[in-house]
Amino acid sequence: MDKTTGTFAAGVVAVPAYLAKGVEFDGVIVADGSASAYRREFERQLFYTACTRAMHELRIACVGNPNRWIAEQPRTPMHGCKEDLGMMIYLFRHGQTVYNADGERFCGTSDVGLTALGWQQARRAAQMLSGVRLHAFVHSGLRRAAETAKAIQESQPQLVGARLHVEPAFREVGFGSWEGLTRAEVNKRYPDMYAQWLADPAHVSIPGGDDVTQRQQEVLSAFSRLLVRFADCDIAVVAHNTINRLLLVGLLGSEARHYRRIVQENACMNIIEYSEASGVRIHAVNRLAI
Structure with a gap:
C-alpha cells in the first residue's frame, strides 16, 4: 500500500x-x-x-x-490512551432493574439496583468490549449504573485497570411524581399531562420532575468535559435510558423533544468517536450482545 x-x-x-x-x-x-x-x-x-x-x-x-x-478493534496500549488518534466513547445503558422488570415503571432518579437478569445482561454486554482497552469507566453514580459498570469491568481482564469515575450529569432524568408508576398508572392519574408528554416531552412539566431540555444541555456539557478530561483516551460511560437518548440526539444536532426517536434497551451499547478533525461521529446505537 x-x-x-x-x-x-x-x-x-x-x-x-x-x-x-x-x-x-x-x-x-x-x-x-x-x-x-x-x-x-x-x-x-x-x-x-x-x-x-x-x-x-x-x-x-x-x-x-x-x-x-x-x-x-483494540486501541494502542497504555490503558486506552494514544497520542495521534481520536477517542472512542462506549456509551451503555444499565442492565435490567426491578422497575424495568415490573411493567417498565418510571425509575428516574429512584436509586434501585440490578436484578439477577440485569447483572447477567451487564456481563454479557462486556463481550462487546472484548479486546478493547479503556482508560476509565464513567457512570452516573446511581446504583444501577455503578453495578453495570462494575459487572462490565470485571468481566474483561484488560479492563480491570480502568478507573471508575462518577459524573452526576449522567444521572437519569427525574420523573417526579411519576416515578414508581407504570405508564398505565400514569395515564390513569394524569391523562391529559401524559397525552401531552407523549406528544412533546420537552413542553410538559411533570410535578417534581426535571426539564428535559435543561437536562439535555447538562449532559452535553458533561460530555464536552469528558472529551477534555480524557482527551486521546478511550472510555466507557454507563448511564440511563432517557439521558442517553438526550445525549445522542443532541450530538446529532436535534432538540430534546425528539429523544424518543432513539431506542435504548437494557445493557445496550452505543459507539461514539471524537476527533478534532472530524468532530463527533456515531458508529452504533442500541447494540446488544448476542
Missing part, C-alpha cells in the same frame, strides 16, 4: 490478521498481524478510503466493515 496516496496494488488487500482467518479470497491478502500497529501506521480515514477503492475499483474484497473495525 502507498502510504501517501492510500492506494493498493492490484489484487492486494491489507487487513489485520485476525480478520483473515478462515476466509477465502480471489486476490492476495496482506495481513498485518497487529491491529494497533496497523492503526499507528495508517490514519483511519486513509484506511476507509483505501478499502472503498479496493472494493469498487479493483474488485477485490476488503474484509469487514471499515467503520465497524475502526470502532471496535
Whole structure:
C-alpha cells in the first residue's frame, strides 16, 4: 500500500490478521498481524478510503466493515490512551432493574439496583468490549449504573485497570411524581399531562420532575468535559435510558423533544468517536450482545 496516496496494488488487500482467518479470497491478502500497529501506521480515514477503492475499483474484497473495525478493534496500549488518534466513547445503558422488570415503571432518579437478569445482561454486554482497552469507566453514580459498570469491568481482564469515575450529569432524568408508576398508572392519574408528554416531552412539566431540555444541555456539557478530561483516551460511560437518548440526539444536532426517536434497551451499547478533525461521529446505537 502507498502510504501517501492510500492506494493498493492490484489484487492486494491489507487487513489485520485476525480478520483473515478462515476466509477465502480471489486476490492476495496482506495481513498485518497487529491491529494497533496497523492503526499507528495508517490514519483511519486513509484506511476507509483505501478499502472503498479496493472494493469498487479493483474488485477485490476488503474484509469487514471499515467503520465497524475502526470502532471496535483494540486501541494502542497504555490503558486506552494514544497520542495521534481520536477517542472512542462506549456509551451503555444499565442492565435490567426491578422497575424495568415490573411493567417498565418510571425509575428516574429512584436509586434501585440490578436484578439477577440485569447483572447477567451487564456481563454479557462486556463481550462487546472484548479486546478493547479503556482508560476509565464513567457512570452516573446511581446504583444501577455503578453495578453495570462494575459487572462490565470485571468481566474483561484488560479492563480491570480502568478507573471508575462518577459524573452526576449522567444521572437519569427525574420523573417526579411519576416515578414508581407504570405508564398505565400514569395515564390513569394524569391523562391529559401524559397525552401531552407523549406528544412533546420537552413542553410538559411533570410535578417534581426535571426539564428535559435543561437536562439535555447538562449532559452535553458533561460530555464536552469528558472529551477534555480524557482527551486521546478511550472510555466507557454507563448511564440511563432517557439521558442517553438526550445525549445522542443532541450530538446529532436535534432538540430534546425528539429523544424518543432513539431506542435504548437494557445493557445496550452505543459507539461514539471524537476527533478534532472530524468532530463527533456515531458508529452504533442500541447494540446488544448476542
